[in-house]
Amino acid sequence: MDVSNILADHAEKTNSTQLQVETDNPLDVDAGFLTVTDPNPIDVESYDSSLESHLLSIARTGTQALFNSLFSLPTTSSPDGPLAQLPAPTTQLPRAKPLPKPKPLTKWEQFAKAKGIQGKSKEKRMKKVWDEEKQEWVNRWGKDGKNRQIEDQWITEVPMNADIDFDPKKAARDERQARVAKNTKQHEANVARAQKAGTSASSSNTEREAHKKELDRTLAMSRTSTASMGKFDRKLDGEKKMKGIKRKFNATEGSVSAEAKASLEVLSKMNSDARKKSAGEAKDPEASILNVRKAVRFASKGRGGIALGRERAKGAGARKGGRR
Amino acid sequence: MLRTVKPKNARSKRVLDAREPKEVEDARIAIFVKGTKTGEVLNGVMKDMMALKRPDAISFSKKNVIHPLDAQNTASASSSTSSLEFWSSKNDASMFVIGQTSKKRPNDLTFVRMYDGKVLDIVEVGVENYVSMESIPGTKSTPGHKPLMHFASELFDTHPRFIQLKSMLMSLFNGEAVESIYLKGLEHVISVSLAPTPATLNTASASTESTTPLPKVHIRTYATRLLASGSRIPRVELTLMGPSMDLVLRRHTNPDPELLKQSMKRPKLKKTDIEKGLGKKRKNLDVDEMGNLRGRVHVGKQDLSKLQTRKMKGLKAGAFEDEHGDDAGDDDGDSDQEVTTKRQKLH
Numbered sequence: 001m002d003v004s005n006i007l008a009d010h011a012e013k014t015n016s017t018q019l020q021v022e023t024d025n026p027l028d029v030d031a032g033f034l035t036v037t038d039p040n041p042i043d044v045e046s047y048d049s050s051l052e053s054h055l056l057s058i059a060r061t062g063t064q065a066l067f068n069s070l071f072s073l074p075t076t077s078s079p080d081g082p083l084a085q086l087p088a089p090t091t092q093l094p095r096a097k098p099l100p101k102p103k104p105l106t107k108w109e110q111f112a113k114a115k116g117i118q119g120k121s122k123e124k125r126m127k128k129v130w131d132e133e134k135q136e137w138v139n140r141w142g143k144d145g146k147n148r149q150i151e152d153q154w155i156t157e158v159p160m161n162a163d164i165d166f167d168p169k170k171a172a173r174d175e176r177q178a179r180v181a182k183n184t185k186q187h188e189a190n191v192a193r194a195q196k197a198g199t200s201a202s203s204s205n206t207e208r209e210a211h212k213k214e215l216d217r218t219l220a221m222s223r224t225s226t227a228s229m230g231k232f233d234r235k236l237d238g239e240k241k242m243k244g245i246k247r248k249f250n251a252t253e254g255s256v257s258a259e260a261k262a263s264l265e266v267l268s269k270m271n272s273d274a275r276k277k278s279a280g281e282a283k284d285p286e287a288s289i290l291n292v293r294k295a296v297r298f299a300s301k302g303r304g305g306i307a308l309g310r311e312r313a314k315g316a317g318a319r320k321g322g323r324r
Numbered sequence: 325m326l327r328t329v330k331p332k333n334a335r336s337k338r339v340l341d342a343r344e345p346k347e348v349e350d351a352r353i354a355i356f357v358k359g360t361k362t363g364e365v366l367n368g369v370m371k372d373m374m375a376l377k378r379p380d381a382i383s384f385s386k387k388n389v390i391h392p393l394d395a396q397n398t399a400s401a402s403s404s405t406s407s408l409e410f411w412s413s414k415n416d417a418s419m420f421v422i423g424q425t426s427k428k429r430p431n432d433l434t435f436v437r438m439y440d441g442k443v444l445d446i447v448e449v450g451v452e453n454y455v456s457m458e459s460i461p462g463t464k465s466t467p468g469h470k471p472l473m474h475f476a477s478e479l480f481d482t483h484p485r486f487i488q489l490k491s492m493l494m495s496l497f498n499g500e501a502v503e504s505i506y507l508k509g510l511e512h513v514i515s516v517s518l519a520p521t522p523a524t525l526n527t528a529s530a531s532t533e534s535t536t537p538l539p540k541v542h543i544r545t546y547a548t549r550l551l552a553s554g555s556r557i558p559r560v561e562l563t564l565m566g567p568s569m570d571l572v573l574r575r576h577t578n579p580d581p582e583l584l585k586q587s588m589k590r591p592k593l594k595k596t597d598i599e600k601g602l603g604k605k606r607k608n609l610d611v612d613e614m615g616n617l618r619g620r621v622h623v624g625k626q627d628l629s630k631l632q633t634r635k636m637k638g639l640k641a642g643a644f645e646d647e648h649g650d651d652a653g654d655d656d657g658d659s660d661q662e663v664t665t666k667r668q669k670l671h
Contacts, residue, residue, distance in 0.1 A: 019553055019555070019557055019559060028481075032501055033473070033494060033498050033499075033501070034470060034471070034472045034473065034498055034505075034510070035472070035473040035474075035475070035494060035498060036472075036473070036474050036475070037474075037475045037476075037480055037481065037490075038474070038475065038476035038477070038517075039477075039478045039480075039481055040476075040478065041477070041478050041520070041521055042476070042477055042517065042518060042519065042520040042521065043520075044520040047519065047520055051542070052564075055515065055517055055542055055544050056544075056546070056562060056564070058474075058476045058515075058517060059474050059476070059513065059515035059517070059544065059546055059562055060560060060561070060562050062474040062476060062515070063472060063474060063513050063515075063546075063548060063560050063562060064559070064560045066472055066474070066513075067510075067550070067557065067558065067560050068557050070505075070507055070510075071507060071556055071557040071558070072556075072557070074615070076504065078506075080506060081506055081508065082506075082507070083504040083505060083506055084504060084505055084506075084507050085503065085504050086501075086502060086503060086504060086505055088501070089501050091491075091494065092588060093491060093494060093495050093499050094437065094439055094444060094491075094495070094579070094584060094587035094588055095349060095439065095587050095588070095589070096349055096352050096418035096419075096438065096439065096440075097345040097346075097349065097418070097439075097440055098345055098439075098440050098586060098587075098589070099345060099347065099589055099591055100344065100345045100346060100347060101345075
């Protein structure tokens with residue numbers, strides 16, 4: 001059986017001349033922006049003979065090329081039909097707005113990042129919580145919020161040893177309001193810190209300052225660059241007198257002990273590697289984040305580092321004794 | 325400059341948040357502004373352009389005294405860029421189409437592109453041979469459907485004025501990067517082609533550039549019809565949908581290089597995107613016809629001499645001497661000689 005005829009027929013159908021785009025230069029298709037650019041020069045003859053049909057034919061050629069590339073893109077299915085996955089655009093168009101700035105980290109986020117703590121993020125923490133008694137989801141805060149449950153319920157347990165005028169609702173409310181106040185304070189501190197960091201880090205401002213300094217120095221140098229070092233130059237109106245550096249000298253006669261002390265200080269500075277040490281400390285990122293005093297206070301439960309050390313030593317001794 | 329407003333309720337906060345800069349931007353919102361005098365032609369042009377641009381189009385129906393290209397010359401006109409900036413911030417719009425007709429410049433259409441609330445660049449064109457959308461019978465495109473764009477001429481890649489025009493028109497109609505699209509929804513194509521390139525422009529030199537007239541721009545809008553072709557890719561037929569117009573390039577301003585540099589900044593590629601193959605060139609990876617990702621791994625040449633084959637007693641290194649040479653324990657020189665001689669015998 002000879003199927004070559006059938007195959008040839010089919011091939012002719014699929015490769016019909018209508019689908020193929022034949023141009024001297026290949027068309028530049030930017031599928032991401034659904035745009036095609038035809039880099040071939042315009043044919044003068046066809047342009048002059050009939051404008052509209054010429055425009056239609058080149059538009060059809062270009063559109064066909066664009067559709068050829070669009071229909072060969074990978075697709076995903078959706079309820080409305082297949083969607084073609086467009087590649088990233090190749091044409092560079094200017095943006096309408098600058099790139100979004102990264103949000104400054106809060107103090108807690110900084111700390112968590114430095115320590116590698118992965119808690120639930122603000123987005124992941126759900127707005128609703130499960131209420132066991134009601135058997136439904138309730139708001140964490142806001143209308144009928146879980147944080148106001150004790151204040152809102154009609155009967156509340158009072159501890160046995162409570163004062164006579166103890167109001168459990170008021171106590172719960174005070175506690176909640178204290179939490180809110182604390183959060184507000186922390187939020188404000190975070191905002192202030194972010195603002196401070198933003199102003200100091202803004203490069204244009206510091207650049208400007210540096211430029212100003214540079215200009216001042218150049219001006220000062222040029223003013224003293226004449227034969228008389230600027231002494232007999234014509235002064236302009238309102239020109240300020242140049243400020244030189246005032247050299248200060250110590251008194252030639254002083255106390256012997258002070259002199260000895262100063263010399264010894266220089267010597268000790270030369271010997272020690274204090275400068276290296278301080279540089280190393282500054283580099284350590286944790287130093288700025290971790291409040292050491294606070295951490296010690298927390299670990300020793302407010303009794304200080306010495307007490308903590310003593311306790312440790314005692315504990316180790318006790319253990320040793322136990323083994324024996 | 326507007327005061328920075330603090331939102332008073334959740335709804336206005338949502339609106340303001342939506343206006344914040346985004347990594348992948350939405351389509352530019354365009355404001356269509358009428359100048360002091362607009363003729364019938366320009367009214368029609370702006371109406372039809374709005375029909376193509378909808379829903380990201382805002383119409384200013386009242387007349388405005390606005391001359392953005394005269395900003396350098398007169399003091400009164402310098403306020404027109406500031407009013408553009410004001411409108412831009414009020415409406416969250418980053419594109420303007422200004423129509424104005426005068427004796428000196430009849431049917432003048434000005435495209436203004438903004439970046440960060442400041443004017444980036446301006447292109448001024450004159451409209452000729454306008455045919456409205458209404459006057460051409462047939463189905464029109466649905467508002468909100470993305471147009472295809474077609475540019476035809478080598479000047480769109482070489483001549484700075486036409487590169488700018490192409491960029492401007494793409495920003496106006498097609499500047500939104502979308503991830504996926506429903507192909508049957510592509511209903512119309514905006515075709516921008518030029519008159520034949522004059523010979524003086526082919527031998528491009530800066531001095532002649534200003535004197536020679538630039539070729540006309542023909543904008544035609546066609547509706548597409550997809551016909552079955554027997555394969556997956558359909559055959560495309562085009563019918564004129566309108567509007568059609570010819571444009572003559574007039575004045576323009578180039579973008580401030582510093583501002584342009586800022587506006588061309590791209591977001592850093594995410595890790596997932598790089599894995600997908602964007603940005604860096606992927607080496608030794610390709611996708612085969614079935615859509616499988618194929619990798620090619622290069623390993624060093626394997627040392628087959630150390631390959632462990634089946635263990636046999638006879639193949640052990642010292643086996644031969646143990647069996648035959650009782651004098652293996654003697655001084656080294658002799659034993660070596662013996663081994664070599666024995667091997668010779670074996671061969």
